[in-house]
Amino acid sequence: MESKLIEKSIAGDVKSFEQLIQSYNRYVYNIAYRMMGNEEDAKDMSQEALIKAYKAMPGFKMESQFSTWLYRIVINTCKDELRKRKEHILSLDEEIAERITLEQTLESNSGDPLMIYEKKEMKNALDDALNKLSDEGRSVVVLKDLLGYTYEEIGEILQIPIGTVRSRLNRSRSTLRMLLKVQLAE
Incomplete structure (x- = not known):
């Protein structure tokens, strides 16, 4: 089932991508939350990472697990944001x-x-x-x-x-x- 959704997502099918990431949303948010340190930034970074993942889908070669590829995008998105800010992560509100x-x-x-x-x-x-x-x-x-x-x-x-x-x-x-x-x- 997941491989079919991946293939359709690579072809640009938005609905297939939405179905595909549905089971990963919680993990994406948890990684972003731990990287960013607060709820608001975690939501923003999760959304930004998923947008980046969708845009990058045509480049996904299925050589690694989809989850591994997706989590790498989330972590890199958070790191990029932190570098832009040039400051330490804020502690929890x-x-x-x-x-x-x-x-x-x-x-x-x-x-x-x-x-x-x-x-x-x-x-x-x-x-x-x-x-x-x-x-x-x-x-x-x-x-x-x-x-x-x-x-x-x-x-x-x-x-x-x-x-x-x-x-x-x-x-x-x-x-x-x-x-x-x-x-x-x-």
Whole structure:
């Protein structure tokens, strides 16, 4: 089914492309959200990446998985935007962070205020630390630790050797540990 949609999309069929990306929308948004650090930018980058993907469909050679090709476009779109801004990613908007924390609290049915506070503090510290990583470091951490991709898949998505994936991930995790220790000690 997917291969037929890909073939029709390559031929320029908009409806086939819309059907094709429907199952990837959530993953595209999650990658953009982790790369950009906030909801509004994630929506914009997701939309921009999907437009770029549609325009690039005639060049898709089916030599890799469609998902790998698409996720590479999302990551590169986010990196390009960050380079344009020449600034670090903004941390999560406080209102969004509180809404997410409230939703998680309601889902967990945990009424322990101390546990709720600790979870919120840890989430905020992790978001801040993640936003301080380089684009390359954040990419591998998001793909491996948050989205669960293998080293091989990450190498394919980012177009880098597996050894580079491993070293970037190791370096980024060390940096995250150090940043979290400092933030949580404050």
